[in-house]
Amino acid sequence: MSPTTQGMLVLIVTLIMLLSGAPVAFGLGAISIIFIAIFQGWSALHVVAETFYAGLNDFTLVSIPMFVMMGAAIGSSPAGKDLYEALDRWLYRLPGGLVISNLGACALFAALTGSSPACCAAIGKMGIPEMRRRGYPDDVATGSICAGGTLGILIPPSITFILYGIATETSIGRLFLAGVMPGLMLTGLFMLWTLFIIWKRGFRAHAPEFRYTWKEKFHSIPKIAPFLAIIVGVMYVLYGGVATPSEAAGVGAALCVVMAVLIYRMWKPRDWWKILSDTTRESVMILMIIAAAVLFGYMLTSLYLTQTLAQAIADMHPNRWVLMGLINVFLLVCGFFIPPAAIILMTAPILYPIIKAAGFDPVWFGVILTINMEIGLIHPPVGLNIYIVKSIAPDVPVTRIMWGTIPYVVCMMLAIVILCVFPEIATWLPDKLMGKAR
């Protein structure tokens, strides 16, 4: 059987397996074992255990549970509520101030937790009822939170960037820095769109009946500031080259847990178990996918499927921007169905040599890929954030939430176009602070 036929067979079986609803990690692992056994014989299976183990035996991967724990400690605490309150009390007098507070809180909470669902749930719980109470349209209230939540995987520290960095051996510190400006740009685009749409619909009220004293305005800041300081500290040691991502994340996780205990008095065993169980669930899920993706990658490489695909694309001599367009469409379609972690781990090793050969900056591509993954989080049919928001506002029909997210999908596509035209938006900060990539 030719590698092309084998490749088609692997693709079809993988799609069937994933669409059946089997856990991604076990589905990928099962496919890998089946194809290794079929095409290389039973004797080749002796490498499976070693490859699966080797996929996890890497100190860089330690940063994943550590960053997850940082997010879990903050996500389990009322920090999201305090952050939201603080921003609302400072911005309530601005027209559309509540929307700016919500999206700003999402961006900051994204920096604190690195998790889109956590960000969406934490800010949405306060933001959506409050926006609806103050008369904002349902689709704007829910759509803006869905979109704001996606910033969790773009604004550093981001698990998505860590996975991409590990899969392509790209500097994680550089990727984190590259996410800052596009993250701010996307937040700005979301805010602009939201302000425009509420202005267009004639919504002018910005809660004139609310008045906050200076004491109230400063009330939540001392609780939030230590967490923000930890994140800034972690980022500093990361890109300053003072410590490795795993070391920075480990100390950051410990400090976040200590702060959650001290500030929010989370010392009950129940609180600790919430942090630890959330960390275990997310970390084990991601690490299992990593191990399975490494095995899957081994299977693809040993059957010469990756090489055949890369060669076929190289032989076509496509225009590099046509290629980038096709890759974006491919990622977008994948993002509609498959969770970000799985897409990155499955596709990054295949796409990386292609984009390198086409002369694209892998750090810049990491940002583009992440924005594509963000779209998948708020786009039907999967759109995880849509269902999180639906659980917060059960009386809003899911179709209304979906329609509310569409303009933000357009904002993200616009961000991708802007980044293609001005790649420096992503690459300037890492180049400035860490020097040009070699």
Add this chain to the structure above:
Amino acid sequence: MQTFVRVVRSLSQFFGYIAAGLIGLGVLVVCHMVFVRYALGHNTIWQTDFVTYSLVAATFIGSPYVLMTRGHVNVDVLPLYAGPRVRFWLAMFAGSVTLAFALVLAVLTFLFWKQAWDNSWVSDTMWRARLWIPYASMPIGLTVLALQCLSDLIELASGREKPFGMEAGRL
């Protein structure tokens, strides 16, 4: 059957505690490593290996707990839109794939562990850790994962568990 399901769930929960403990321990050891390396200026020998092995072990040992709590992500588009009958058979298929994978990998990792045990393999780092110890987490975790999967399939077949945990007409 109910006793089997209860015992397996307790076992998965217990393994979940162990995995959480290993991750927590990993955080503490990383802090210790940072202190020793940057504050005291000493070399670190065992910490890097220990943390890596802990997290590998946490992944395998914690996997049954994560399966029990539906933490392993899947693509649920088809189950979401399918009717109850198709959804049931999809869940049976997904469960069977997981069970088969866990069983095959448990056997393969056991053989790998046995090689490490028989040949007294040690790590090629300065710590010279005996590798049968971290390797043992693989067959142990995967065996319990297979049991948890079998228990889920029993619950599904008996109708006590909904396919993919979805209520009818979730949309």
